[in-house]
Amino acid sequence: MVLGIGWTINHIFSLFRRCIYVILSVGPIPNHIAFILDGNRRYAKKHKLREGAGHNIGFLSLTSMLQCCYELGVKHVTIYAFSIDNFKRRPEEIRYLMDLMQEKIEFLPKEENLVNRLGIRVQFFGNLKLLSEGARDSAQSAMSATATNSKAFLSICVAYTSTHEIVHAVEQVCKEKKQRKAWNEHVNLDDVERQMYLANIPEPDILVRTSGANRLSNFLLWQSAYAHLYSPSALWPEISFWHLIWMVLNYQRNYGYLEKQQQNMDHVNVFGRSNP
Numbered sequence: 001m002v003l004g005i006g007w008t009i010n011h012i013f014s015l016f017r018r019c020i021y022v023i024l025s026v027g028p029i030p031n032h033i034a035f036i037l038d039g040n041r042r043y044a045k046k047h048k049l050r051e052g053a054g055h056n057i058g059f060l061s062l063t064s065m066l067q068c069c070y071e072l073g074v075k076h077v078t079i080y081a082f083s084i085d086n087f088k089r090r091p092e093e094i095r096y097l098m099d100l101m102q103e104k105i106e107f108l109p110k111e112e113n114l115v116n117r118l119g120i121r122v123q124f125f126g127n128l129k130l131l132s133e134g135a136r137d138s139a140q141s142a143m144s145a146t147a148t149n150s151k152a153f154l155s156i157c158v159a160y161t162s163t164h165e166i167v168h169a170v171e172q173v174c175k176e177k178k179q180r181k182a183w184n185e186h187v188n189l190d191d192v193e194r195q196m197y198l199a200n201i202p203e204p205d206i207l208v209r210t211s212g213a214n215r216l217s218n219f220l221l222w223q224s225a226y227a228h229l230y231s232p233s234a235l236w237p238e239i240s241f242w243h244l245i246w247m248v249l250n251y252q253r254n255y256g257y258l259e260k261q262q263q264n265m266d267h268v269n270v271f272g273r274s275n276p
């Protein structure tokens with residue numbers, strides 16, 4: 001009986017979501033949304049839960065948000081799951097978060113999971129050597145298990161900071177030029193972009209940071225030049241379908257302006273980037 005009511009409510013809500021998607025699809029749908037999942041510990045504190053529970057609930061919010069984004073037609077979602085700076089936290093907290101990540105990542109490629117149902121390719125970006133062995137192995141397995149999926153993409157930035165990504169890319173460019181003995185060649189924008197971790201992922205259209213902070217905290221600095229920024233006051237575990245609707249409506253309202261900025265920049269092209 002209770003199960004029956006639960007199923008009916010779920011079914012009605014799913015129909016309702018689909019109606020909203022049809023309405024939103026009258027305007028441009030973002031191709032890529034990036035999320036900074038901030039406010040998990042504060043959520044646990046606010047609800048007097050044990051430490052770590054906020055991150056656990058945060059993972060559930062992530063799953064529902066991913067489902068809504070992909071249902072809406074967003075092709076790429078990128079999340080900031082763990083920054084290099086997060087390694088400065090207390091050892092117990094780091095251990096807990098690594099174990100949690102390992103558990104959640106292992107679950108990603110399971111048959112009944114969203115990733116498989118929707119044909120999502122999962123990729124991890126960052127200095128994966130810094131992860132615990134278990135988390136790193138589960139990340140590698142999830143990447144291999146989903147390598148042939150291509151309906152949508154989930155990029156998980158772990159042990160990541162944007163400045164590390166840029167330095168790593170420049171190092172790779174220098175290595176490559178050294179190998180070719182191209183000593184006199186200048187380093188240009190295309191060279192660096194080709195070596196970025198997220199080289200094959202389009203730039204984000206919307207960048208979301210929960211918990212009301214207006215900082216990028218070293219996330220996608222290179223890629224977010226024209227992204228529409230959205231920072232709801234909700235803590236990450238509180239993020240919901242309604243936030244998604246609101247951010248997409250705002251993105252659509254600013255779409256003309258963002259497009260124009262992008263075109264102007266492609267036109268000016270002072271750094272030697274080759275225009276498509």
Ligand code: FPP
Pocket residue numbers: 037038039040041042043055056058059062080081082083086101104105156211
């Ligand atoms: C920041 O909140 C968030 C994190 C350090 C990790 C968030 C990760 C998840 C919710 C799950 C990731 C899942 C996968 C599959 C990789 P915070 O700890 O800074 O919270 P605070 O701002 O309240 O202190």
Ligand code: MG
Pocket residue numbers: 038039040
């Ligand atoms: Mg935080």
